[in-house]
Amino acid sequence: MQLAAIIVSLVLIAVGVALFCRAVVQIYRFVRLGQPVPAGLRTDDPGRRTVTLAKEFLGHTRMNKWGVIGFAHWFVAVGFFTLLLTIVNAVGQLFRADWILPVIGDWAPYNVFVEFIGTMTVLGILTLIAVRQLNRPDKAGRKSRFAGSKTGQAYFVEAVILVVGVCIFTLHALEGAQHHVDGYEASFFLSYPFVSWFSGMDLSTLQNLTYFFAGLKIATSFIWMIVVALNTNMGVAWHRFLAFPNIWFKREADGGTALGELQPMTSGGKPIDWEDPAEDAVFGVSQVEQFSWKGLLDFSTCTECGRCQSQCPAWNTGKPLSPKLLIMSLRDHAYAKAPYLLAGGEKSMEAERPLIGTVEENGVIDPDVLWSCTTCGACVEQCPVDIEHVDHIVDMRRYQVMIESAFPSEAGTMLKNLEKKGNPWGLAKKQRLEWLKELDFEVPVVGKDIEDLTEVEYLYWVGCAGALEDRAKKTTKAFAELLHMAGVKFAIMGGDEKCTGDSARRLGNEPLFQQLGQE
Structure with a gap:
């Protein structure tokens, strides 16, 4: 048991770490494919941005709008980052079953923390699993905020968290039994009933159980790492890393959401001069690489939770737009096209797909989806990782209106009226x-x-x-x-x-907005 656990664990650790490091580099190179942003837009006031990030993560200020779900997710998120030393502990236990961390291994406050956070992580993920089951798309249909999400990936991640949490709790109880804890004490304030049960077993059984659960914990953790590393578009897993930079680089340093006025049109990271635009200026977005690097980071960060979808008036009135599915489609297309872009132009089916097009045209985003958005901002308000859906939708509209002249007939009539009659x-x-x-x-x-x-x-x-x-x-x-x-x-x-031009701007006609605004 011990030898098998050691060999399997060490192989998985080596492969997992190597693939994960490669994946981090791949995502970094992928995000850098995006266009630059105006100087200072995403990096102003770094101190305040850091405080905002700390508030949103430690306070779960966006998630807690959802009551018990936010409470449960807090423990799952905090447990993931604060219980990393339990992996080190498990590796040590593979070689010596009663091994504990030096210095803090027998320190009561640390053990109380592991007991509490580990247990609450298990209860938290069980709560989130129950929520997902109660809102299964096969039962609730469009009313489920998980409709369209990659459910298999979500179940895998949830199962990993549950197994690892159970292993942490069990290994801690086995630790108590091997160190002859024969009465209630703070370090085992939750696991003592199990410590007492394990204490009745012989030493060989305790050691084998320790090798098994330590090996299971390590294997589960690094199989997860391998799967995630091989699927860099797996938002339900990668958001736990990418959410931090995505929140830090959000539009408003003080923590405000990306609502209010739309961002000025830019080309190459610089605002377009409407009186004398550059000859090579790019108007709007017609290819996924024309989104800013923050846009590509947004797509990568989506966790497919569906909060944006559940609040979207278009989706809730039967229209084809789901902010979540739109971001997922852009993400999957971007990652499929990235190898072509990084290779310097090698042709591929994915690279030739139109960004906006019907099913028959093999488009990534259907025009009906694009034009169903009312730009109300409910998606931006609800997103727990600060994705800026509306900005990306308007950027795609800008190209359709200004370059392709492709928009609903009703919009064309309205734009003419604005131009001629104000x-x-x-x-x-x-x-x-x-x-x-x-x-x-x-x-x-x-x-x-x-x-x-x-x-x-x-x-x-x-x-x-x-x-x-x-x-x-x-x-x-x-x-x-x-x-x-x-x-x-x-x-x-x-x-x-005269009209302010706001309607024209939200539809993507930026020049008309500029004209009416000046008038």
């Missing part, structure tokens, strides 16, 4: 003043009733919907009435007001 519906300028007729007081209009804005306290910017859409006009009138009742002096721009 509003999405193509209504005349004078109709922006129609809502005033339903008020029983006067609202001054700039350029008509007043010339100098110093005559009023505030300029009320109404907006296209607020001035022209029947439901929104109710809000506009109510707000104007409140201002009037409060004695606030205000004016509106009326027919001279």
Whole structure:
């Protein structure tokens, strides 16, 4: 038993470490295929970024929105990193069954920590396994946030964590039996019933059990490492490493999500000058390598948890868009294409696939998926590892709109209306003043009733919907009435007001947004 455990364990350790180091290099080279980002965008205020990372990991601030799931995941995540010394302990036990770590091996606080975190890791993963079973796609269909996830990989990772956790607990109990613990003490405050049970066995049996569980723990851990190293697109495993840089390099150093204004269009890591764009400027994304390096890191980090999918209004209303499946498709395509890119242009089927295209065209992302997004940002808000879905979707739209002129017909009509009439519906300028007729007081209009804005306290910017859409006009009138009742002096721009261009920007027409924004 001992000899077999030693040989198998040492071989698996050597192979696992070698393959894992190779995989780390592969992922690093893969991420570097992405485009640069504007200087300082991802590296400003490193101190605050580090604090943000510590808060998000140690406090599980994003995960804890999901209650008991976040609580269970905290112990699984913390246990993975803080119980690494138990592998060293297991290796020592292969050679001498009663071996313990020097200095801290018999230190009560360390043993209490191993007992508690090890046990809670087992209970945590059992909780997460139960959650996955209760939300199985074959039972819940589209309502399951795991629909479309690589379930086999997830079960493998969960089984590994469970087996390793049980081995840690059992080896600690066997340690107590071999060191003749004959009464309750803090170091074995959870495992003492098992220590007592094992104490009734003869020494040879205890040693063989130790060799078995130490070998099982090492074999399970390094088989996992080998499988993960051979599958660099296995997000359900790699996220436990890649989440740290992905969170550190997030858009907002203070921890805010990547919502609010969209990022300016860049080419080669520099913002595009719309008055005089460079001849070789790349507009939007038409190939996976045209995403920024942060985009490729995003794709690699996705853990397929489906929180984004569960909150997506498009997915929940039966549309084809799932933010999770979109990121997974981009990730798998990127990793399949990476060898071609790193080899300097060797042709392959994967390299020739269009990024946006129908099933018949063998496209990576179907156009219906791309145009189902409302850019509401629910996916970005929910993602526990700070993936910036909306930015990537808009980048792909930008190329489709600006270069391919490929977009839904309704979008084309709206963009023309914005360009010609300054509003999405193509209504005349004078109709922006129609809502005033339903008020029983006067609202001054700039350029008509007043010339100098110093005559009023505030300029009320109404907006296209607020001035022209029947439901929104109710809000506009109510707000104007409140201002009037409060004695606030205000004016509106009326027919001279134009759309901000936000709708055009979210659809991918950045030049039109720039034009309307300046106007």
